[in-house]
Amino acid sequence: MLSLIVFWPALVAAVLLCVPARVPPKVFVGAWIAASLVDLVLIGVVWVGLPAGGGYGFEERVVWIPTAGISYHVGVDGLSLPLLALTGVLFTACAVFAWRETRRVKAYVTLFLALQAVSLGLFVALDLILFFVFFDLSIVFMYFVIAGWGHGAAARGAALRFFLYTFLGSLALLLGFILLFLAAVPHTFDIPELVAANPLAGGGLYSGLTLLAIGVGLAVKTPSVPFHTWLPPAHTEAPATGSAVLAGVLLKMGTYGFVRIAMPLLPATWRDYAMVVVIVGVVSVVYGALVALAQTDLKRMIAYTSINHMGYVLLGVGAAGLVAGSDEQARQLATTGAVTQMVSHGLITGALFLLAGVLHDRGGTYDMGAYSGLAARVPRFAGLFVIAAFASLGLPGFSGFIAEFQIFTGALGAAPVPTAVAVTGIVVTAGLFLLAVQRLLLGPLRVPDAPGTPRPFPDVRVSEALAVVPLLVLVVVLGVVPRVLLDVIEPASRTLVDLVSR
Numbered sequence: 001m002l003s004l005i006v007f008w009p010a011l012v013a014a015v016l017l018c019v020p021a022r023v024p025p026k027v028f029v030g031a032w033i034a035a036s037l038v039d040l041v042l043i044g045v046v047w048v049g050l051p052a053g054g055g056y057g058f059e060e061r062v063v064w065i066p067t068a069g070i071s072y073h074v075g076v077d078g079l080s081l082p083l084l085a086l087t088g089v090l091f092t093a094c095a096v097f098a099w100r101e102t103r104r105v106k107a108y109v110t111l112f113l114a115l116q117a118v119s120l121g122l123f124v125a126l127d128l129i130l131f132f133v134f135f136d137l138s139i140v141f142m143y144f145v146i147a148g149w150g151h152g153a154a155a156r157g158a159a160l161r162f163f164l165y166t167f168l169g170s171l172a173l174l175l176g177f178i179l180l181f182l183a184a185v186p187h188t189f190d191i192p193e194l195v196a197a198n199p200l201a202g203g204g205l206y207s208g209l210t211l212l213a214i215g216v217g218l219a220v221k222t223p224s225v226p227f228h229t230w231l232p233p234a235h236t237e238a239p240a241t242g243s244a245v246l247a248g249v250l251l252k253m254g255t256y257g258f259v260r261i262a263m264p265l266l267p268a269t270w271r272d273y274a275m276v277v278v279i280v281g282v283v284s285v286v287y288g289a290l291v292a293l294a295q296t297d298l299k300r301m302i303a304y305t306s307i308n309h310m311g312y313v314l315l316g317v318g319a320a321g322l323v324a325g326s327d328e329q330a331r332q333l334a335t336t337g338a339v340t341q342m343v344s345h346g347l348i349t350g351a352l353f354l355l356a357g358v359l360h361d362r363g364g365t366y367d368m369g370a371y372s373g374l375a376a377r378v379p380r381f382a383g384l385f386v387i388a389a390f391a392s393l394g395l396p397g398f399s400g401f402i403a404e405f406q407i408f409t410g411a412l413g414a415a416p417v418p419t420a421v422a423v424t425g426i427v428v429t430a431g432l433f434l435l436a437v438q439r440l441l442l443g444p445l446r447v448p449d450a451p452g453t454p455r456p457f458p459d460v461r462v463s464e465a466l467a468v469v470p471l472l473v474l475v476v477v478l479g480v481v482p483r484v485l486l487d488v489i490e491p492a493s494r495t496l497v498d499l500v501s502r
Helices: 002-017 025-049 081-100 105-124 128-149 154-183 191-197 205-221 231-237 240-265 267-272 274-293 298-319 328-363 379-392 399-412 416-441 462-480 483-500
Strands: 057-065 070-076
Touching (some): 002 025, 002 057, 002 070, 002 105, 025 105, 057 128, 070 105, 070 128, 081 105, 081 328, 081 462, 105 128, 128 154, 128 191, 154 205, 191 240, 205 240, 205 267, 231 298, 240 267, 240 298, 240 328, 267 274, 267 483, 298 328, 298 416, 328 379, 328 483, 379 399, 379 462, 462 483
8 A cells, every 4th residue: 555655646647657748737737737637635544554552564575675674665644644644635735836837737736746746655654765865865856946946046046055955864864874784683674673782771871872863864854043044045946835835844854764763763962962852942933933024034933833843843853862850641641643734734834835826926036125015916926825824833722732731731741941931933924824924915915017017916826725725724724633643642652652762
């Protein structure tokens, strides 16, 4: 089942490559939508069939390179399944949003289908090298998305910067994987086998260097301060669908790596350096919020809020390693909140970037100073933007509140001062989104005009609404009925906390 979910988009992409490019663009986009919907149905079947108790389900394992201890090993649990579902939902939304795309549509669709396949593959990988392969391929495909369909010549520079930063990070990640492989007896890259063997249980310098290599590689992808500088230009220059996938899915590859690899495979060292992770998370929270507050470009503002929100995830997973300063229930709560935050941020920020794409399509710019009074001109856009903004600032009734409440509650006992500092990030985030709402939606009407003629400025179209509205509906559902998600995450979080406490 999992192999079908992963490789189905790649199979559709291979078929589309054989279709002549002169075929109407909507044929390619329609195929992408259909393929994504099939994947969503299959993911739904896996969700319903996931065994209770926190173990892996739907496992598949085939020996790949036996002499190196590498296998094609996939499976899902409560940590990976929510992110697998998030990936399916976001790519489906992007496929619907791309209904009106006209630029080199065949290449555009096949590239996104390939990116969809490797993204799904990463969240089910249970072998370190398989994880690395999907991790690296996502960098390559996203590079071409930004460079090929971004906004002008600056997009190629932003794409190159993104590629170099994240590729260097992946090399550090590979180094950490090799160090783990060498420490295990017998040598293996299999994640469950490494968890059971716990080859670096004693900690020490070797284990610390291994965690450093893995941590740097994952921190670049997350991204955390100070490894974040590739993110704002990449988001600013990428197309709307590229930004939505980059923020909603690819950033989660970094944070997911912490809960799938760093924490269970290096438990003693994670406990030793958990406070460092907490501090990096808090710095990312405050820095991301303050810099976002200073932005006048809507996309850059949303990009910096991603740094802020990923900081909350690091606060949660760091608090899970502070064994001496908290009880087990608090650590489980922080871990559950961190995974919930990954899902929540993906849905909310995906919607925000798609709405930014709607704005750019009408006005040709992301500069918030070029717009005013849009609530009167485009009320549907205004309503959706307000909902997404309130969800992002953590208002009760939305999924962001559930995630952040769990993280703060779980972290407060073990790290009271850092947690209190991180709470200020919510205040700043509320201020920056309210300021954005005021700039864009209120006051006298002002929109950018094309030279010599008024620029058409229609409200949200049907395809755009069909992409954004389901994301926001899920944000509300998870905010009001969180058990739908928490019942899946909590057993796996309990298992992870037990592993970290070994």
